[in-house]
Amino acid sequence: MCTSFINRKNNLLTAMNFDNNGMPFNIVKNSKHFIVYVDGGRGEHPSFGVNSNGTFINNLFVNSNGKGLYKRAGKKVTHTSKLVSDILSASILPCDINSYLENIEVVNVPDFSTHNMIVEKSGNVWIVEPGRGVIHNSADEAPYFIMTNFSLCDMMEKKELNDDGMLRYKTAKTLLDKKNNLDVNSAFQILDAVKQSEGSWTTVLSMVYSQKENAVYYCFERDFENILKHSFE
Numbered sequence: 001m002c003t004s005f006i007n008r009k010n011n012l013l014t015a016m017n018f019d020n021n022g023m024p025f026n027i028v029k030n031s032k033h034f035i036v037y038v039d040g041g042r043g044e045h046p047s048f049g050v051n052s053n054g055t056f057i058n059n060l061f062v063n064s065n066g067k068g069l070y071k072r073a074g075k076k077v078t079h080t081s082k083l084v085s086d087i088l089s090a091s092i093l094p095c096d097i098n099s100y101l102e103n104i105e106v107v108n109v110p111d112f113s114t115h116n117m118i119v120e121k122s123g124n125v126w127i128v129e130p131g132r133g134v135i136h137n138s139a140d141e142a143p144y145f146i147m148t149n150f151s152l153c154d155m156m157e158k159k160e161l162n163d164d165g166m167l168r169y170k171t172a173k174t175l176l177d178k179k180n181n182l183d184v185n186s187a188f189q190i191l192d193a194v195k196q197s198e199g200s201w202t203t204v205l206s207m208v209y210s211q212k213e214n215a216v217y218y219c220f221e222r223d224f225e226n227i228l229k230h231s232f233e
Contacts, residue, residue, distance in 0.1 A: 001149040001201050002060045003168045003194045007182045008123045009143050012211035014056045015187045016048060017194060019201045027205075029230045033088050034216045036205065040112065045081045049088050050209045050216060052232040054121030057087040061149050063162050064113035068106075068131025077105050080114050080130065087118060094120035101126060101134050117147045121211055129153045144176045168194040184208050184217050184227075192224050 004016040018025075024039040025047070035049035048058035059080055071077050078086070083106055086092045092100050097118060108114060108130045115129040123139035132153035137145050148165025155161060175190045176182070187208045195203040207218040215231040 001165060001196075002058070003146075003148050003165065003172060003191070004058055004060065004117055005144055005146040005172055005176065005190070006056075006117075006119050006123065006125060007144045007176065007179075007187065008139060009180060009182055011183060012121070012123050013182060013184065013187050014050070014119050014209045014211075015191055016058055016207055017191050017196075017203045018048065018205040018207075019196050020204045021200045025204070029216075031232060034207075034209075034218075034230050035088055042110075045109075046084045046088060048084065051088050051090060052214070053090060053094070054209075054211050054214065055087055055090070055094055056117075056119040056209055057084050058117050058147075059084050059114045060117070060147065061164075062113055062115045062129065062151055063149075063164065064108075065131050065151070065154075068108050068113070068129070070110045071105075071107050076103070077107060079107050079109050080112075080116055080128070081109050083116060083128065094122075094124075097126055098136065101128065106130050106134075115147070115151070117145075123211075127152050146172050146176070148172075184210055188217070188219075188224050188227065192222070195222050197222060 002019045007013045026037045028035045033051040035046050037044040038047040050056040106128050118126040125137040125145050127135040148169045150161045150164050171194050191206045203222050209216050217227050217229050219227050
């Protein structure tokens with residue numbers, strides 16, 4: 001499925017492998033944002049990306065616990081896809097994320113179970129898991145933060161976990177523990193180590209956002225020798 005992490009040592013970097021099972025996807029990039037839209041069978045919707053303010057959000061699969069199921073959006077309810085859209089469009093500003101998540105119930109879209117990682121330019125992280133809860137990991141709390149496809153809320157509560165993404169999580173953690181001066185190239189080395197090359201889910205897009213440069217570096221189909229760059233400046 002997918003692997004994402006934020007590194008807070010020196011240069012703030014946010015990285016992600018987009019693992020796909022054949023769903024059509026499209027990148028929209030301009031001076032305001034870099035967004036990947038995915039068609040999961042109900043038309044294209046924003047799945048992950050970063051805006052020019054340095055705010056990143058993704059939407060990764062996670063096993064359902066039977067809660068957080070779809071409800072119609074309203075004043076007190078939103079769904080994961082709209083959360084992605086509102087964060088990337090800056091309809092929800094970083095300074096308002098805490099209060100927003102405290103007052104809004106985030107649910108899944110129909111027939112899907114996902115969780116979101118939000119990262120703002122100072123390195124603060126929010127994990128949103130419908131039906132489970134919200135984790136706020138502040139910029140000074142740890143040198144890095146990782147998310148794959150098992151529930152981080154369940155992990156914090158020491159509940160039994162499925163193994164979806166556990167090996168990728170442990171691999172990324174081991175490599176991040178060794179890196180003191182992570183840069184864009186070494187972030188891609190970690191993405192290379194956790195890529196998926198076989199099976200129904202393969203890595204089709206890898207990206208690293210550099211806060212210092214306000215730029216997105218990315219490549220397709222695990223071709224880490226040919227890195228492209230999109231700058232917001």
